[in-house]
Amino acid sequence: MAEHDRVAAQTVEELLESSLESVDQAEDTVLRLATAMGFDEDDMHRIGIAVRECMVNAVVHGNRYHSRKKVHLTVSRNGERLEILVGDEGGSFDASKIPDPLAEENLLRQSGRGLLMMRAFMDEFQVRPREPLGTEVRMVKYLAKAG
Amino acid sequence: MSVKMTTRQVGDVTVVDAVGRITLGDGASTFRDTIRDLAAGGKKKLLLNLAEVSYIDSSGIGEMVSGFTTVTNQGGQVKLLNLTKRVKDLLQITKLYTVFEVFEDEAAAVRSFS
Numbered sequence: 001m002a003e004h005d006r007v008a009a010q011t012v013e014e015l016l017e018s019s020l021e022s023v024d025q026a027e028d029t030v031l032r033l034a035t036a037m038g039f040d041e042d043d044m045h046r047i048g049i050a051v052r053e054c055m056v057n058a059v060v061h062g063n064r065y066h067s068r069k070k071v072h073l074t075v076s077r078n079g080e081r082l083e084i085l086v087g088d089e090g091g092s093f094d095a096s097k098i099p100d101p102l103a104e105e106n107l108l109r110q111s112g113r114g115l116l117m118m119r120a121f122m123d124e125f126q127v128r129p130r131e132p133l134g135t136e137v138r139m140v141k142y143l144a145k146a147g
Numbered sequence: 148m149s150v151k152m153t154t155r156q157v158g159d160v161t162v163v164d165a166v167g168r169i170t171l172g173d174g175a176s177t178f179r180d181t182i183r184d185l186a187a188g189g190k191k192k193l194l195l196n197l198a199e200v201s202y203i204d205s206s207g208i209g210e211m212v213s214g215f216t217t218v219t220n221q222g223g224q225v226k227l228l229n230l231t232k233r234v235k236d237l238l239q240i241t242k243l244y245t246v247f248e249v250f251e252d253e254a255a256a257v258r259s260f261s
Contacts, residue, residue: 020172023171042233045202045233049202052170052204053204053205056204056205060171101241101242102241107242107243107245107246108212108215108216108246109209110209110212110213111205111206111209113208113209113241114205116241117204117240120240
């Protein structure tokens with residue numbers, strides 16, 4: 001039996017403040033679950049960056065540091081699958097309106113690379129409206145595809 | 148841990164040794180202020196040694212690009228030295244590996260400025 005098969009399925013939900021400290025907290029929570037699944041160091045790093053980028057978007061661009069708005073984090077591990085949901089309470093978000101950071105004319109822009117990094121580092125990536133308000137990002141990493 | 152940046156002069160090249168994480172918050176702002184101060188002080192040949200940088204996020208990448216643009220617009224040059232595999236991966240994913248000149252040998256990097 002593989003090591004990850006012995007790790008019990010688990011879901012953790014956290015309601016986080018709209019602050020940069022929450023970025024660290026979310027990364028810690030996700031990596032704690034990922035560690036037990038057996039991801040290697042490089043993939044832990046990739047997952048960590050994806051979570052941080054996602055949390056920064058939720059705190060800074062979604063909730064705009066608003067003290068009454070929260071970030072909703074749900075992390076689930078099941079077998080070889082790690083799923084991360086990050087929801088904010090901000091306005092709607094249209095990912096297609098973000099300029100392509102890989103286009104020649106955008107290479108030297110200071111911002112706009114967060115979504116690219118999340119897509120590159122995770123196996124599945126989806127941005128969708130969150131009910132009743134805000135935006136939710138869903139990211140999945142599979143142990144079998146790691147590396 | 149944020150980033151700690153120290154500078155040393157090798158001929159007319161300013162080598163900036165960065166240690167730690169360049170991420171949104173203290174890390175990115177320390178990085179930005181260091182490059183901005185060097186540019187304001189007339190330093191036009193900057194070599195960023197990233198050997199001890201374990202982690203850069205999109206904000207850190209943004210500050211690197213911004214520093215590059217600022218110094219280049221003033222007629223200077225910014226080059227990179229000793230990238231870790233992770234930082235190199237990031238620069239490849241973001242296509243910035245084609246923008247920055249990257250070196251693995253400090254002496255060769257310093258010579259390249261002249």
